[in-house]
Amino acid sequence: MAKFRKKGGRKVSGLSTASLPDIVFMLLFFFMSVTSMKETDYKVKIKLPAATEVKKLEKKSLVSYIYVGAPLAAFQSKFGTEPRVQLNDKISDLYDIPDYIEAERQSHEEADRPFMTYSLKVDSDAKMGIITDVKQELRKVQALKLNYSTLKVARK
């Protein structure tokens, strides 16, 4: 049997990769803990307006979203091009809002319900008419904590 012969002097041994899984796991756990899956797929176009005086929404689990915007191209044949309301992952009508709010309330504990916030993600190009209608529907069902979702820009 042939023997491997050492060539030349001592070689630098390869970098030990034994700790690589640990490092990767650490990163993995970090991302697992900060991850929040995207709430829903947008079926309407939403380009948020910018504002300077924004506040962060604290309890993310207590926030329900209402999207308003023009339907995306794939849904325009069915829903038209005028801005529509999207609840969960369906393009809905205004009169669906009270049911949606009720369902959102039912999915939270009673003690948490007064702190629920409704975040309006509305496209910049939408008109106030539909927003006013949404607001009126929200008022009807006593959903009064509202957030106009915006991007943050620095104050001039």
Place this chain on the structure above:
Amino acid sequence: MRQVGDINASSQADIAFLLLIFFLVTTSMDVDQGLLRQLPPPSTEEQPKTEQINERNIFIVLINKDNQLAIEGEQADFNELTDRTIKFLTNPANSENLAEQVKASVKYDELASKPDKKAEAEAMKAVLDNCGDVNITRGVVSLQNDRGTKYETYIQVQNSIVAAFNICRDEFAKEYFGKVYDEISADEQKIVKTVFPLNISEAEPRSVK
């Protein structure tokens, strides 16, 4: 005796990598942020008559369907809105047509005489105890918009008005607590909030010419 060999763990890193990449891709770190606002409760027929507000204490901001701005009935530029609102609220020259200023002690007596305003009276007491007899504004900003107003414009106007309140609060906080509003304690913030309550009223929807 045959020995069971160790499980080969060299693929562990690959599996972990795979998961890592999955979470990297699905992560959305952005937190939702925006302008928080409280809607008024639904209007009912037999609503008790709300207290009458003197006309000088209402700052009317109008946006029409062509996204033009009017302040107190006159067309105005978006850049002036914040400054005009601050001037209206603080009324430094004590002018007749800007918001009325009342002393905290007067406001306290007013609130204390009404049994349903106990919490407000208490908050006013805290102001009196901590900052002395400061001026409290009676100003209310009334925001009206048309159904045809663009959402972007509406947010811009809302933002300018909130900015005015925030600047007023910051200045007050700096004067009495030495720091800006965001850096003072929750109790101190409550005091500043009592002095400058975010009084933005949005009219019942109607069309604006």
